[in-house]
Amino acid sequence: MARRTFSIGGVHPNDAKISRDCKIETLPTPPVVYIAVAQHIGAPAKPVVAVGDKVKAGQVIAEPGGFMSAYIHSSVSGTVKSIGPRKDLSGNNQTVVEIAVEGDEWMEGIDRTDTLITEIPQDPKEIIEKIKLGGVVGLGGATFPTHVKLSPPPGKKCEMLIINGCECEPYLTSDFRTLLEKGEQVVIGTAIIKKALGVDKATIAIEDNKPEAIEHITKVVEGLKAKSADYAGIEVLSLMKKYPEGGEKQLIDAVMHRQVKSGGLPIDVGAVVDNVCTALAVYEAVQKNKPLVDNSVTVTGECFPHQANLLVRVGTPLNYIIDYLGGVPENAAKVISGGPMMGKAIANLEAATLKGTGGLLFLTREQTKRMPDSSCIRCGKCADACPMGLEPFLLNRLAKAGNTEALEENAVQDCIMCGCCLYSCPAGIPLLDVISQARGQIMGIMKARAAAAKAAAEAAKAKTE
Amino acid sequence: MLVSPNPHLHSKTTTAVLMRDVVIALLPAVIVSVVFYGWKELLVLAVSVLSCVLVEYLITRYCLKKASTIGDWSAIVTGILLALNLPTTTPWWVVFIGALVAIGVAKMTFGGLGQNVFNPALVGRVFLLISFPTYMTHWEIPQGLFGVDAISGATPLGVIKEGLMQGASVPELMAQHGYSYSQMLFANIGGSAGEACAIAILVGFIYLVARKVIKPWITLSILGTVAAVSCIFWLANPAQFTDPLFNLLTGGLLLGSCFMATDYVTSPMTTKGGIIFGIGIGFITLMIRYFGSYPEGMSFAILIMNSTVPLLNNWFHQKKYGRA
Numbered sequence: 001m002a003r004r005t006f007s008i009g010g011v012h013p014n015d016a017k018i019s020r021d022c023k024i025e026t027l028p029t030p031p032v033v034y035i036a037v038a039q040h041i042g043a044p045a046k047p048v049v050a051v052g053d054k055v056k057a058g059q060v061i062a063e064p065g066g067f068m069s070a071y072i073h074s075s076v077s078g079t080v081k082s083i084g085p086r087k088d089l090s091g092n093n094q095t096v097v098e099i100a101v102e103g104d105e106w107m108e109g110i111d112r113t114d115t116l117i118t119e120i121p122q123d124p125k126e127i128i129e130k131i132k133l134g135g136v137v138g139l140g141g142a143t144f145p146t147h148v149k150l151s152p153p154p155g156k157k158c159e160m161l162i163i164n165g166c167e168c169e170p171y172l173t174s175d176f177r178t179l180l181e182k183g184e185q186v187v188i189g190t191a192i193i194k195k196a197l198g199v200d201k202a203t204i205a206i207e208d209n210k211p212e213a214i215e216h217i218t219k220v221v222e223g224l225k226a227k228s229a230d231y232a233g234i235e236v237l238s239l240m241k242k243y244p245e246g247g248e249k250q251l252i253d254a255v256m257h258r259q260v261k262s263g264g265l266p267i268d269v270g271a272v273v274d275n276v277c278t279a280l281a282v283y284e285a286v287q288k289n290k291p292l293v294d295n296s297v298t299v300t301g302e303c304f305p306h307q308a309n310l311l312v313r314v315g316t317p318l319n320y321i322i323d324y325l326g327g328v329p330e331n332a333a334k335v336i337s338g339g340p341m342m343g344k345a346i347a348n349l350e351a352a353t354l355k356g357t358g359g360l361l362f363l364t365r366e367q368t369k370r371m372p373d374s375s376c377i378r379c380g381k382c383a384d385a386c387p388m389g390l391e392p393f394l395l396n397r398l399a400k401a402g403n404t405e406a407l408e409e410n411a412v413q414d415c416i417m418c419g420c421c422l423y424s425c426p427a428g429i430p431l432l433d434v435i436s437q438a439r440g441q442i443m444g445i446m447k448a449r450a451a452a453a454k455a456a457a458e459a460a461k462a463k464t465e
Numbered sequence: 466m467l468v469s470p471n472p473h474l475h476s477k478t479t480t481a482v483l484m485r486d487v488v489i490a491l492l493p494a495v496i497v498s499v500v501f502y503g504w505k506e507l508l509v510l511a512v513s514v515l516s517c518v519l520v521e522y523l524i525t526r527y528c529l530k531k532a533s534t535i536g537d538w539s540a541i542v543t544g545i546l547l548a549l550n551l552p553t554t555t556p557w558w559v560v561f562i563g564a565l566v567a568i569g570v571a572k573m574t575f576g577g578l579g580q581n582v583f584n585p586a587l588v589g590r591v592f593l594l595i596s597f598p599t600y601m602t603h604w605e606i607p608q609g610l611f612g613v614d615a616i617s618g619a620t621p622l623g624v625i626k627e628g629l630m631q632g633a634s635v636p637e638l639m640a641q642h643g644y645s646y647s648q649m650l651f652a653n654i655g656g657s658a659g660e661a662c663a664i665a666i667l668v669g670f671i672y673l674v675a676r677k678v679i680k681p682w683i684t685l686s687i688l689g690t691v692a693a694v695s696c697i698f699w700l701a702n703p704a705q706f707t708d709p710l711f712n713l714l715t716g717g718l719l720l721g722s723c724f725m726a727t728d729y730v731t732s733p734m735t736t737k738g739g740i741i742f743g744i745g746i747g748f749i750t751l752m753i754r755y756f757g758s759y760p761e762g763m764s765f766a767i768l769i770m771n772s773t774v775p776l777l778n779n780w781f782h783q784k785k786y787g788r789a
Contacts, residue, residue: 008786013474170474249786259787334467345468361473368473374537375579377480380734389785391734411785419472426480427579433470 003208003240006250007257009387010242011420013341015209016170019300019307024177026311027324029104033076033315034086034096034352035061040137041144042068047097053080058107058291061097064132070145071135072097075293075313077105089318089337089344089351096352099315111288116184120192120230120287127196127286134285135292135355140164140246140275141338143356146282149274150196152267159270161202162255163190163279165217166239166246168207169339172359174296175276177309179206179213182280183220189279191230192286197272202234203255204276209241243341244418248273250387262414277358292355297321301362303329312353319349321360333365340368341419371428382431385420392421392431399438408442415439480578483729484538486678490669491545491724497665502553512557514544516564524573539578543567546586546724549660550717550764551593555600562596563589583771584731587764594764620660622716625707626760634704639711646710663714670723679727682736686743687722687750688713694751706755718750721763731771738774738781745770 038044045062049055055074062072078101085093106112121127132147152158163186167175179186187204194202204221206214217236224231239245239254249260251273258269266273274282277295284290292314299308299321306325318337322328328335328349336343338359346360382392390411398406412435421431498506521540525533534540547563555563567589575581594601602623621644628638673679691712698706712718717725726732726746733739746766753762 008784011476013476253786261787262785264787334469334473336473340471340473342471343473344471345473346466347468349466363473365467368467370469370475371479374480374534375577377483377539377579377729378732378734379483379729381478383734383783386783387786389783389788391783393734410782411788414785414787417471423472423474424476424478426476426478426483428475428479432472436470 004237004254005240005242006245006254006387008253008389009385009420010244010250011385011424012241013170013243013423015241016302017173017176017209018171018302019173019298019309020176022173022177022307022309024174024181024296024309024311027313027316027321029076029101029313030316030320031101032081032317033074033099033101033313034317035072035075035099035315036088036352036354037062037065037072037095037097039072039143039314039354039356040070041142042066042070042148044095045069045072047083047095049074049080049083049097051080051082054078055080055099056105056107058110058293060291061099064145068145068148070137070147071133071291073135073291073293074099075315076101078102087348087351089346089348091347096315110290112290116188117287118184118188118224118227120188120195120228122195124196124198127192130286130289131196131282133291134281134289136278136281136285137292137355138275139277139281139295139356139358140248140273141342141356141358142248143354146274146278149272150193152197152272156267157270158197158199158267158272159201160256160272161190161194161197161199162251162271162273163193163202163204163276164246164248164251164273165204165206165210165213165276166251167210168241168243168245168247169341169343169359170243171300171361172298172339173300174298174309174358176210176213177298178276178280178296179210180216183213183216184224185283186276186279187217187220187224187231187234188287189281189283190234191224192282193272193274193279194233195230199272200233203237204234205237205239205245205251205255207241207245208238214238244387244416244420247387247416247418249416262411295353295355295357297353297357298359298361299325300359301329301332302367303331303364304362305329312357314355315352317350317352318346318360321353322349329362331364332362334363334368336361336363341423342417370430373428373430376427376429379426381424381426382421385424387418387420388414388416390414392425392435393429395435395438396429396431399434404442404445407438408446412439413442413446480537480539483678484542486673486676487542487724488538488545490672490678491542491549493665493668494549494662494720495545497662498549501662506548506553508557509551509553509555509560510545510548512560513548513551513564514541516561517541517544517547517568520565520568521573521577524569525577529573529577534577537578540568543572543585543589546720547589549720550586550590552601552603554603555593559593559597559600563593566592579730581730582774583768584725584728587725587768591764591768620716620760621711622754622760626754629705635707636703644711646714660715660717660720663719666719666723673723673727679729680736680739683727683732683739683743684722686740687718687726687747690744690747691718691751694748698751698755712751712754716754716761717763721750721767722746725763726767726770731774733774733777733781735778735781735783738777741781742770742774742777745773 043066081098086096136146138144517540567585571585571588692709749766
């Protein structure tokens with residue numbers, strides 16, 4: 001049988017999952033945590049604690065700052081030392097709540113035992129409220145507030161829930177380990193999200209370079225289906241290993257053979273996509289009353305001597321994690337937050353983890369070196385690689401010419417920044433660098449145009465009234 | 466610590482790797498041509514490759530005052546292709562002029578690799594064909610590496626064209642000269658070195674496709690068009706028109722469709738554009754063969770279609786995700 005995958009583009013980097021056999025280990029609590037109030041897409045949360053307050057682990061320290069926002073909880077027990085700006089991993093100031101750790105006292109009502117609760121609540125409203133109170137956000141990278149995603153706008157109907165277990169980024173293994181070690185929780189979380197959406201079908205999609213995970217989750221799903229009708233309709237789907245399979249748009253194409261229109265949302269084609277770690281966070285928030293205060297982080301790289309998958313409290317300083325594993329190796333030239341294709345190079349190792357931090361990757365200069373760029377030989381490899389069907393060579397040329405009209409016409413705004421073009425260019429042309437800048441510019445122009453059109457329509461309306 | 470935008474990894478396939486793969490793919494044809502035509506062919510190859518590399522080096526270093534680009538292997542590819550397009554008997558200085566035109570005029574004046582509109586090796590060849598017709602139409606029947614007396618003669622395409630003009634029919638001419646398809650497939654027909662052995666060229670082509678250096682669509686489109694169109698003519702009048710197999714196996718059709726039409730720089734970026742490009746090449750080649758004054762039209766057909774590439778790139782785009 002042909003291996004199923006998305007239909008346009010994609011590349012096959014060496015998946016280098018060298019930390020795949022490392023069990024998730026709990027990192028000791030650091031002496032101090034720095035919890036950012038903006039850890040999600042949308043409005044930053046508003047702090048509700050003051051300097052000097054005693055807080056417990058799991059206590060709300062910031063409330064949603066708008067509709068598109070999320071609760072932030074303390075990940076430790078201790079005293080609030082300061083609330084103010086601190087440099088994030090790029091070196092930009094962000095508001096953080098600094099908490100000095102004292103003991104490990106948790107809020108009452110939080111169940112931290114391993115006891116599985118397979119019986120799920122039946123009321124979607126109750127589920128979504130619990131997810132909101134748990135501060136759950138998407139852990140696949142975008143950190144979209146989950147309770148917002150699970151409340152589709154009126155008129156839009158979800159037909160399929162897709163749980164994203166692709167982990168198509170090379171090196172990262174925290175999703176894989178979560179599937180193996182907390183498979184039951186992930187599947188129960190899936191059933192809960194399915195219930196909240198009122199949808200019949202859910203697909204847990206896993207790339208076929210993780211056969212153990214596919215086998216394990218299939219078994220877990222079968223076991224739970226035998227127990228309760230709540231698990232009917234959950235299927236496990238094996239997908240061909242190809243980057244960027246875990247991209248939301250690509251995954252919908254691979255699983256449902258549908259494509260989200262440019263500028264549209266997955267729900268437009270009846271899909272909701274959540275990461276496996278999000279499903280786990282949903283399980284913990286709904287079944288165990290435990291808010292999202294810790295997440296698993298892969299620490300890896302060929303030059304890094306101690307591969308690990310760690311369960312880390314949100315707000316742990318990155319250098320605390322690295323020192324725990326023996327410090328930055330001498331030959332590491334770049335430390336990346338996330339995977340090597342879409343992750344961010346870290347400028348400031350004193351920055352702290354966020355809810356969405358999934359990996360710390362160490363690369364040597366040799367591994368991450370860019371070739372000096374030479375002439376485009378028009379091989380078309382960038383266009384073959386682009387999972388959005390764009391023509392990066394053309395966008396690059398148009399961007400250099402400053403032709404904004406043609407850039408928009410050739411859909412630069414559809415770029416998902418996956419890096420396939422730059423990865424595959426034999427001439428080493430910094431395609432994505434140029435394209436992402438042009439994309440920002442075009443999106444700005446489109447936004448301004450939409451705002452102007454809206455203002456004009458309102459003015460016309462006011463005039464007629 | 467280094468800080469730069471994503472992606473942080475890069476594929477190991479560089480321009481030099483791709484061009485080296487093309488050289489490897491040309492090796493079977495090179496080896497077969499040397500085995501069949503002997504040391505003289507080796508001389509043509511050596512002069513051609515060395516001249517191409519030298520001309521590019523001198524132009525980049527001393528005219529453009531830039532870093533030399535010979536490390537990307539593309540001049541070597543041009544050199545081999547030019548040599549395979551010339552008769553074994555071509556004098557060394559004619560080969561050098563061909564290289565000078567190919568690299569100096571067709572490639573470097575446009576700005577070097579990636580900028581040229583026309584395939585450099587073909588421009589070199591056509592320049593020589595028009596400037597030195599005597600050298601360029603004086604073919605040798607392969608006598609092997611140790612053959613002593615070279616027999617010169619015309620290529621099958623030339624023989625047929627000549628014969629038809631004198632009123633003979635195709636089947637008569639085929640029988641008279643004893644042309645067989647197995648001969649054409651495995652070498653031993655007159656022609657430029659690279660035209661001699663179909664199998665060697667196909668082996669190289671399969672290597673390039675398997676290594677994902679090129680996609681097969683342009684080549685298949687040319688071969689399909691030639692087969693289909695010549696089939697119609699042949700069925701209509703077998704006395705006047707040669708059959709599809711003869712057209713596929715003779716002249717520069719295979720070398721051209723596998724190695725020259727698929728040149729990245731001078732072919733369309735998209736598969737759709739490539740198929741139109743191939744249909745054009747196949748059709749023009751056959752029209753020149755059937756109705757033109759030259760016996761062979763592959764070089765002209767590719768060069769003509771090279772000039773349509775910017776247009777084809779404008780007309781044909783990839784299918785974009787989520788857009789009609």
